[in-house]
Amino acid sequence: MSGAVPASPVQTAAPSPGPPLWLLLELTYRCPLHCVFCYNPTDFARTGAELPTAEWLRVLREARALGAVQLGLSGGEPLVREDLEAIVAEAHALGFYINLITSGVGLTRARIAALKDAGLDHIQLSFQDSTREMNDFLSSTRTFELKSQVAALIREFGYPMVLNVVLHRLNIDHVGEILEMAEALGAQYVELANTQYYGWAWLNRAHLLPSRAQLERAEAVTQRFRERVAGRMQIYFVVPDYFERRPKACMNGLGSVFLAIAPDGIAMPCHAARMLPGLELPSVRAADIRSIWYDSAAFNRFRGEGWMKEPCRSCPERGKDFGGCRCQAYLLTGDPDNTDPVCELSPQHALVTAAVERAERAGREGPGPGAAREQVLVFRDHRRSIPVVTEVPARR
Amino acid sequence: MSDLPDTVKPAISQGLKLQWEPAQDAHVLLYPEGMVKLNSSAGAIMSRCDGARTLAEIVADLEHSYGLSGLAADVRAFVALALQKHWLELRE
Ligand code: SF4
Ligand code: SF4
Numbered sequence: 001m002s003g004a005v006p007a008s009p010v011q012t013a014a015p016s017p018g019p020p021l022w023l024l025l026e027l028t029y030r031c032p033l034h035c036v037f038c039y040n041p042t043d044f045a046r047t048g049a050e051l052p053t054a055e056w057l058r059v060l061r062e063a064r065a066l067g068a069v070q071l072g073l074s075g076g077e078p079l080v081r082e083d084l085e086a087i088v089a090e091a092h093a094l095g096f097y098i099n100l101i102t103s104g105v106g107l108t109r110a111r112i113a114a115l116k117d118a119g120l121d122h123i124q125l126s127f128q129d130s131t132r133e134m135n136d137f138l139s140s141t142r143t144f145e146l147k148s149q150v151a152a153l154i155r156e157f158g159y160p161m162v163l164n165v166v167l168h169r170l171n172i173d174h175v176g177e178i179l180e181m182a183e184a185l186g187a188q189y190v191e192l193a194n195t196q197y198y199g200w201a202w203l204n205r206a207h208l209l210p211s212r213a214q215l216e217r218a219e220a221v222t223q224r225f226r227e228r229v230a231g232r233m234q235i236y237f238v239v240p241d242y243f244e245r246r247p248k249a250c251m252n253g254l255g256s257v258f259l260a261i262a263p264d265g266i267a268m269p270c271h272a273a274r275m276l277p278g279l280e281l282p283s284v285r286a287a288d289i290r291s292i293w294y295d296s297a298a299f300n301r302f303r304g305e306g307w308m309k310e311p312c313r314s315c316p317e318r319g320k321d322f323g324g325c326r327c328q329a330y331l332l333t334g335d336p337d338n339t340d341p342v343c344e345l346s347p348q349h350a351l352v353t354a355a356v357e358r359a360e361r362a363g364r365e366g367p368g369p370g371a372a373r374e375q376v377l378v379f380r381d382h383r384r385s386i387p388v389v390t391e392v393p394a395r396r
Numbered sequence: 397m398s399d400l401p402d403t404v405k406p407a408i409s410q411g412l413k414l415q416w417e418p419a420q421d422a423h424v425l426l427y428p429e430g431m432v433k434l435n436s437s438a439g440a441i442m443s444r445c446d447g448a449r450t451l452a453e454i455v456a457d458l459e460h461s462y463g464l465s466g467l468a469a470d471v472r473a474f475v476a477l478a479l480q481k482h483w484l485e486l487r488e
Contacts, residue, residue: 019419021431066419067417067419067420069415069417069419069424069426069431070426070430070431095415097413097426097427097431099428121411121413121426122411122427122428124428158410159410159411160410160411162428
């Protein structure tokens with residue numbers, strides 16, 4: 001949307017950014033589960049070829065030299081990449097803390113042994129995809145068997161068993177069963193993350209947003225479960241921000257700590273940033289990480305406060321939440337510079353309350369005939385925000 | 397937790413990693429969802445928690461390295477806090 005008031009020059013001077021402490025490599029969009037319905041961009045089939053091994057290794061070296069230290073390896077399903085072990089080995093040699101985010105499909109004993117050898121630090125087992133996988137999991141022994149074999153391997157190789165499950169209207173009522181399954185898998189940490197509405201989830205938002213009553217029931221169930229397993233399991237329940245009064249402080253602001261690289265080498269200040277209009281995202285094929293991080297227009301676009309509009313611009317809380325999510329602001333209001341409408345102070349907050357009301361109505365009426373039916377809905381785990389704290393960890 | 401016996405052997409918790417980061421000029425504790433930048437005393441204590449040394453040995457080593465005495469109470473309090481945060485765990 002045009003009409004953006006140019007930011008005053010006084011405010012545009014962004015403080016000079018620190019290093020990209022957090023690097024996420026989306027190694028591939030391929031996934032053996034055929035879960036094209038995930039947070040990957042809706043036009044992911046049109047993206048270019050995946051980076052070859054040597055390019056990923058160069059990205060690792062350059063980012064580490066700038067001070068990057070946290071490394072996430074995701075996809076798609078990163079295990080699809082046969083060079084995953086080589087990438088992990090290089091990352092380990094460079095001193096990264098390496099977290100693999102996987103559905104577990106393809107995690108054989110041989111591979112986990114090789115990954116452990118290569119220096120993998122952590123594994124997050126995710127239900128990162130479709131409703132179908134969740135249904136299979138809840139109903140079919142085979143899927144449960146597969147997940148429990150993988151979970152057993154994860155524990156056997158000395159990794160904490162961390163399970164991430166994406167919640168939405170169609171499965172949130174099963175949260176009790178999901179938690180029991182997690183317990184049966186020997187999960188020590190469970191994150192119940194509500195869907196975030198961008199990518200495919202945005203397209204299906206009407207079918208996915210739970211009602212407030214569902215949410216409250218699920219939280220109550222989670223709380224009872226938590227008390228029962230206290231000391232053995234830690235459970236995090238992430239409420240969808242549509243139900244909050246303030247937006248999430250996304251990644252300390254775009255371009256402040258987080259750098260994601262898509263399979264084709266496109267560098268992004270947030271894993272959803274590909275959707276933002278007018279953002280010319282640089283490619284690691286054409287530029288080095290230093291110039292991408294410090295000099296590219298895309299990474300400077302949302303640094304500092306110069307880009308902000310009212311009410312954020314003069315809001316005393318702007319240093320706390322950075323005006324919320326740019327992608328959400330764009331999707332809901334058409335302008336990525338607007339206040340995230342999740343914020344009560346946003347003049348467009350009604351867009352969010354209206355969506356919640358629609359969900360309430362749908363919740364009362366139940367899914368209409370055929371509503372949301374086999375429309376294999378849409379997910380992939382991704383954190384709404386990745387906290388990088390300096391004094392106290394956000395959890396654990 | 398302040399009644400931690402001298403003989404416990406604290407270690408960095410499973411799945412966490414402690415390392416010196418020149419770019420941040422600090423010890424950082426890394427874990428899946430984030431990182432903790434430790435101040436210098438926390439870094440000095442944590443980097444000695446290797447699961448082999450007892451709390452008493454860690455205190456003695458710190459006092460020796462920094463030429464100080466009477467650190468026991470502070471170290472004990474920090475270790476208790478770090479245990480509570482699951483940064484450290486106890487080894488037998
Ligand atoms: S107006 Fe903007 S800065 Fe203020 S609380 Fe809302 S989103 Fe945050
Ligand atoms: S919260 Fe941040 S990371 Fe998530 S979509 Fe919005 S801008 Fe991107």
